[in-house]
Amino acid sequence: MTAMRKLLLVLLLGAAVVGASVIPVVASGGDGPPDQMVICHKPGTPAEKTMTLPRPAAENHIRSHGDTPGPCEGYTP
Secondary structure (H helix, E strand, C coil), X not given: CCHHHHHHHHHHHHHHHHHCCCCCCCECCCCCCCCEEEEEECCCXXXXXXXXXXXXXXXXXXXXXXXXXXXXXXXXX
16 A cells, blocks of 8 residues: 555545534435535535535545535525
8 A cells, every 4th residue: 555545544534533523414324325425515616516425525525625514505406
């Protein structure tokens, strides 16, 4: 395992532990698909949109893009 993969694994696991109680989960399944999270992607920009992603991808968006947990303001499904 390369050093970069180890670092990524540590960061993802750490984020999962820290964020487990503060990031909304919209669906989970035992043997089914991974936990899904709703996020507001790039809030306050022309690219703003509500997205539902697998938990690891959503947590990465929150860390790296400034996205926020939960739907964007004014979102209606």
